[in-house]
Amino acid sequence: xxDPHNLLSRRRALHLLGGAAAAGSLAPRLSFAxxxxxxxxxxxxxxxxxxRGGMDGLAALLPVGDPAFAALREDFADAGDxxxxxxxxxxxxxxxxxxxxxxxGELLPVHAVATSHRGRSHFEAQDVxxxxxxxxxxxxxxxxxxxxxxxxxRNGASRLGLSVGPTIPFALRGSVPVASVAPDLLPGAPxxxxxxxxxxxxxxxxxxxxxxxxxxxxxxxxxxxxxLGGGIKAATALAGLAxxxxxxxxxxRIAVLDLNGFDTHSAETNRLDQQFxxxxxxxxxxxxxxxxxxxxxxxxxxxxxxxxxxxxxxxxTDHGTAGAAxxxxxxxxxxRVLADWPGLGxxxxxxxxxxxxxxxxxxxxxxIAAQHFGLDGRAGLATLFPDQGALPPAAVIRA
Numbered sequence: 077x078x079d080p081h082n083l084l085s086r087r088r089a090l091h092l093l094g095g096a097a098a099a100g101s102l103a104p105r106l107s108f109a110x111x112x113x114x115x116x117x118x119x120x121x122x123x124x125x126x127x128r129g130g131m132d133g134l135a136a137l138l139p140v141g142d143p144a145f146a147a148l149r150e151d152f153a154d155a156g157d158x159x160x161x162x163x164x165x166x167x168x169x170x171x172x173x174x175x176x177x178x179x180x181g182e183l184l185p186v187h188a189v190a191t192s193h194r195g196r197s198h199f200e201a202q203d204v205x206x207x208x209x210x211x212x213x214x215x216x217x218x219x220x221x222x223x224x225x226x227x228x229x230r231n232g233a234s235r236l237g238l239s240v241g242p243t244i245p246f247a248l249r250g251s252v253p254v255a256s257v258a259p260d261l262l263p264g265a266p267x268x269x270x271x272x273x274x275x276x277x278x279x280x281x282x283x284x285x286x287x288x289x290x291x292x293x294x295x296x297x298x299x300x301x302x303x304l305g306g307g308i309k310a311a312t313a314l315a316g317l318a319x320x321x322x323x324x325x326x327x328x329r330i331a332v333l334d335l336n337g338f339d340t341h342s343a344e345t346n347r348l349d350q351q352f353x354x355x356x357x358x359x360x361x362x363x364x365x366x367x368x369x370x371x372x373x374x375x376x377x378x379x380x381x382x383x384x385x386x387x388x389x390x391x392x393t394d395h396g397t398a399g400a401a402x403x404x405x406x407x408x409x410x411x412r413v414l415a416d417w418p419g420l421g422x423x424x425x426x427x428x429x430x431x432x433x434x435x436x437x438x439x440x441x442x443x444i445a446a447q448h449f450g451l452d453g454r455a456g457l458a459t460l461f462p463d464q465g466a467l468p469p470a471a472v473i474r475a
Contacts, residue, residue, distance in 0.1 A: 122329070142417070152387050170350075181411035189399065230451060
């Protein structure tokens with residue numbers, strides 16, 4: 077196969093980056109599953125927020141109480157500005173708006189979570205995350221589609237999947253009917269493309285610093301990014317659209333939303349400031365819009381994998397294994413951090429480089445299916461998640 081890196085000259089890539097270097101990293105895509113009212117369980121709302129690119133969990137949810145953390149991250153972490161949650165963990169400073177939900181018992185941060193996939197390909201890892209299986213197959217359906225179908229069978233509710241964006245996420249593909257509509261936004265450059273450019277020219281004395289500056293663009297570039305289909309304003313606009321539809325009496329009950337741009341191989345500190353600002357804005361926009369049904373709402377934000385424990389030579393981190401996730405909602409059993417923390421000592425790292433996984437992401441999926449939607453039969457959960465039939469659900473929803 078032709079290497080896509082070789083298809084672009086420096087002049088052509090600079091032209092592309094000049095128009096869209098910061099454009100696409102925050103542009104979300106949105107999908108719905110719709111139902112008419114049935115039972116109380118059928119009225120539960122759920123949002124699956126996919127943080128594409130491999131979010132650095134050690135930056136989002138800092139294990140400041142781990143004695144090995146400071147040595148691994150040194151000044152890279154900016155831990156002094158983090159928002160303390162308990163004796164071990166703190167939120168990144170740009171996620172500070174979520175602290176109020178934590179204090180109210182409505183935010184459940186999760187750490188050392190991963191799928192069963194141990195490769196470092198975005199595409200394979202995202203497929204596994206969205207399939208809810210050990211590996212995706214040509215015949216598998218996305219786990220959200222399977223969930224929607226199971227809730228329909230249990231409650232007799234009529235459901236319709238609706239995708240807002242250029243593609244239907246794999247999480248929602250399956251037997252549930254899906255319609256699609258694209259918002260009137262121009263697409264920006266994909267985050268994976270931008271990071272490939274960063275890797276290609278990182279050592280170039282002229283292009284490297286300019287590229288890092290472009291990738292680390294902050295609020296000043298948001299208007300440009302919004303106009304190209306990205307940026308915090310576009311992300312929150314679609315989050316607001318999701319919330320507006322979810323609260324409608326005859327509207328959707330399940331939504332899938334993408335937030336791109338977490339593949340931070342370079343210039344991570346500045347880029348994550350913007351990414352986490354967008355993540356906090358999306359989550360708070362959903363929370364505000366879903367306030368009328370907040371008691372019946374759960375939101376899960378998770379990425380396909382984490383990042384390496386040690387920074388690389390480009391001021392970023394590389395593809396890792398376990399990472400962090402967040403559950404938010406009035407139905408969520410929050411106010412604590414869910415983590416069987418493995419530690420960051422050299423002997424504790426997975427393959428000597430990554431946060432070791434101690435919680436399977438399917439345990440979170442099962443907790444939502446069983447505790448939020450009432451699909452609590454062992455056989456039913458095993459049908460939904462056949463590759464993790466013996467895995468118990470994580471306690472994530474209020475009793």
